[in-house]
Amino acid sequence: METTDLIFRIVLIVIIFAISLVVAMYSTYAERKVAAFFQDRIGPNRAGPWGILQPLADGGKMFLKEEIIPTNATPFLFIVGPSLAILTACIGSAVIPWGQAIVIGGHTFDLQVTDINVGILYIFGVVSLGVYGIMIGGWASNNKYSLLGAIRAASQNISYEISMGLSIIALLMLTGTLSLKEIAEQQHGFAWNVWRQPLGFVLFLVCAFAETNRSPFDLPECETELVGGYHTEYSSMKLGFYLFAEYINMFISSAVMATLYWGGYNYPGMDWVAAHVGPTIAPIIGVVVFFGKIFFSIFFFMWVRWTIPRFRYDQLMDLGWKVLIPLAIANIVLTGVITTLLN
Amino acid sequence: MESLSNKRKVLEVKPLNFLERAYLPAIMGGLATTMKHFFKKPVTISYPEEKREFSENFRGMHSLKRDENGKERCTACGLCALSCPAEAITMTAAERKPGEENLYREEKYAAVYEINMLRCIFCGLCEEACPKEAIYLDGDIVPTDYLRKDFIYGKDKLVEAPLNQ
Numbered sequence A: 001m002e003t004t005d006l007i008f009r010i011v012l013i014v015i016i017f018a019i020s021l022v023v024a025m026y027s028t029y030a031e032r033k034v035a036a037f038f039q040d041r042i043g044p045n046r047a048g049p050w051g052i053l054q055p056l057a058d059g060g061k062m063f064l065k066e067e068i069i070p071t072n073a074t075p076f077l078f079i080v081g082p083s084l085a086i087l088t089a090c091i092g093s094a095v096i097p098w099g100q101a102i103v104i105g106g107h108t109f110d111l112q113v114t115d116i117n118v119g120i121l122y123i124f125g126v127v128s129l130g131v132y133g134i135m136i137g138g139w140a141s142n143n144k145y146s147l148l149g150a151i152r153a154a155s156q157n158i159s160y161e162i163s164m165g166l167s168i169i170a171l172l173m174l175t176g177t178l179s180l181k182e183i184a185e186q187q188h189g190f191a192w193n194v195w196r197q198p199l200g201f202v203l204f205l206v207c208a209f210a211e212t213n214r215s216p217f218d219l220p221e222c223e224t225e226l227v228g229g230y231h232t233e234y235s236s237m238k239l240g241f242y243l244f245a246e247y248i249n250m251f252i253s254s255a256v257m258a259t260l261y262w263g264g265y266n267y268p269g270m271d272w273v274a275a276h277v278g279p280t281i282a283p284i285i286g287v288v289v290f291f292g293k294i295f296f297s298i299f300f301f302m303w304v305r306w307t308i309p310r311f312r313y314d315q316l317m318d319l320g321w322k323v324l325i326p327l328a329i330a331n332i333v334l335t336g337v338i339t340t341l342l343n
Numbered sequence B: 001m002e003s004l005s006n007k008r009k010v011l012e013v014k015p016l017n018f019l020e021r022a023y024l025p026a027i028m029g030g031l032a033t034t035m036k037h038f039f040k041k042p043v044t045i046s047y048p049e050e051k052r053e054f055s056e057n058f059r060g061m062h063s064l065k066r067d068e069n070g071k072e073r074c075t076a077c078g079l080c081a082l083s084c085p086a087e088a089i090t091m092t093a094a095e096r097k098p099g100e101e102n103l104y105r106e107e108k109y110a111a112v113y114e115i116n117m118l119r120c121i122f123c124g125l126c127e128e129a130c131p132k133e134a135i136y137l138d139g140d141i142v143p144t145d146y147l148r149k150d151f152i153y154g155k156d157k158l159v160e161a162p163l164n165q
Ligand code: SF4
Pocket: B080, B083, B084, B085, B086, B087, B088, B089, B115, B119, B120, B121, B122, B123, B124, B125, B126, B127, B137
């Protein structure tokens, strides 16, 4: 690998890391603002103009809170839990293609940290690791409420991973590749996968809500039944990590969803734009479009959260096992039949 | 049993049809409803900058009144303290000296008069009990502060400003 390439890679990694953190940080602010607007309120508006310094104030508060490790907790695992949660949340971004290859001063650079040819499997691996952070944290707390919350999280994630995987299989039958870069390239212009896989998209969306523990599937947290949830015993920045991981997860799963179904950085008329503004600016416009899709998707997550009441736990399991999995299998069969007939 | 009021309404529980069981149409409806609220004007009143108009019988901070000649009306009878359900009022009485007639209306007056605003429940019973029409809860909302001792309001904060000012 050339030195310029290597430097570009490192810069890209740092930028993506920073962007994920900033987006997650401002998602907390956006969540509160969006919630307020949905409820005819104003939302946080005291820290800085329109309250835009609120996330910094929240972060500062988190750091200043007392750091508690309960006597009966397992100290090592107690600390590993939140660290693992935020780690797995962050590394998911490595395989996402943020844009087309960009040409700067004669060099061509990929706007993707690494293009492994099993990108989707990698994403799945990372997603299923995500539940370990919650599991370990809840277990190590040595508190029955935390443990119950953790078990809920684990069984929910495992159930919904299956239908998520099945809904992806139908997509892979069409794309014929596991590499996220190629999947994004195939959707050039307006040939987005969502037009060909509407049912698959809905299934994936529902599972994404469940995987990120977002309402209406936010069962691992429950003040009325579980005191807090898997993070009952956590305080200070360790709690902050858990909450933060949720927002990073939301960002990453929005990015994955945009790449798989909504065409990633592709938009109608991109060829015309590329011909007019040159190979340096055009990919940047693509990145902006991609982020527009991600932000809309994050907004959608919040929109749903402030609209739909949560499921009961048995309803959650019913939906996962008795509805989504059969639908996903039907989708696979349907996709297979249609592709065979069309060929 | 025969209903006495004739208001009883028999509800029949219909099984959900397919669309209702599919959740999604209902969820779409819900999303549309919340979206409508997204663009509505917020009902919030940003308190210190904006104030809602008080109702006519709003009970706010107390003030100790003066009469038409600018003399303090309170005679330290203690009826307000006695009537106060929260025991928020204390006072020390003093006798009016010759030459102080322009300050105090009665021969006895309150040298110290304190209301603990943390105890007060703004019931207005002190106002009702006062035979001299000396105390009224006609002020603003009691402001916040950091220390408990700063919530004990003395005469400096309670007595009305003198007339000729
Ligand atoms: S308003 Fe009620 S509680 Fe307050 S000082 Fe008067 S009598 Fe006591």
